[in-house]
Amino acid sequence: MKREKLTKAVLLACAAALLLLGGIPIYRHRRYQVPVVPGPGVTKVVRLADYGAGLKGTPADTPVFILEGKQPGGKAILIAATHANEPAGMLASLIIVENALIEKGTLIVIPVFNNSAGRNTRAGDGYPLYFEIPTDWGSKTFRMGNRDASPLDQWPDPDVYIHYPERQLLSYIDIRNTNRTWPGRPDGALMERVTFAAMEIMRSEGVDVAVDLHGAETMFPVTNCIVAPEKSSKIATLAAMNVKAAEKFDSHVEPSPAGFRGLSHREIGDYAATMPFLLEAPIPFLDQPTGPKTVRLLLDGKDPFLLSLAKKKKLFVPYDEAGWSMDRRVGQHMSVTLEILRQFSKRNPGREIIVHDVPRFADIVRNGAGSYFHDPAAADPDELVHD
């Protein structure tokens, strides 16, 4: 009897240790807040729920930074971390929030669009929970998220996801993917409410340009590109040509397929007057035939298996020993976004969006993305925004 109780006590202690060791890091990751130091260009910080009442008090609500220029002009929205496991876009958007000055027009920035996915992980793939970017004052820690919203926030998944309003049949898991739930609806699943609120920003504020920042595998054909529907293709082409000529990197144009529903580059253009652009920068971390999914792979993009595949011409981007670093991806996003805004402004007098004081591709590759983040410890605590 005594031995039986002792065995049970030991086993219970082991199970409790397993539960705590496995559960506490995930619990803390879900609640970890990244401090953001709003720069001199930020004139207002609102919440996505201000545009979609269905998000109030939910884990999908997220900060929206508004940067208004001294002079009126056009309006653009920058959306990042639609897929929270593609973090270069989030870093680029935060560099804008912490540094940009707007001369003309308005820039609206949502750094963590799918907030639930930003607090989710992919344990089965061994994703790191955090990554650190070196800065001039130490290092800044960010959450590494997942592609889809957490089932803790939106569940159950249907057997088949029927897109609203086009009724196209999509994979069940895409109902938690905010790049399949556009244009959304006010009373739909939580992620449909997220995209609906963003559509409401675009419709109510009269947004001219929407840029959605992503990353894609080097083995996926739609990578290193700007995905644009017909209405955005001219500006996308000019932006691609200009970055190629002036900044010496590729970002070709891919047409947005009209028959594939739920994606930002398709639905934003179809359900609002806004011109959408989706930017893809190559992220080797997401490729399947790589070594372990480490922070190092996420940051330097160097992998021997991809190198071997590159030699066999199996990748859709040039790839060598230099890998494809985070700084390079952030720099590409920044330059292509700025170039899209510049081309739009040139062609739309009176609707210009002119942005200053933000680095471009060469600056970020040379100095590192971290050199553009400000020390939250040195900032006024009342001005910090926790994202």
Added chain:
Amino acid sequence: MTLIIMVLYHLLCAWLAAILFWNFWTEKKDRDSLWLSLLVLVPLLLRIFRIK
């Protein structure tokens, strides 16, 4: 509707967890059964406590 399913799911998890714990408590000899009951309990508890 989704909320109702979510609540029912958590109740089901709690019920299964209670049964597993009861099996663990009443098992007298089979050490494998004791260990397996606890292992299966872990993901259910993570969901009930809304950790994962």
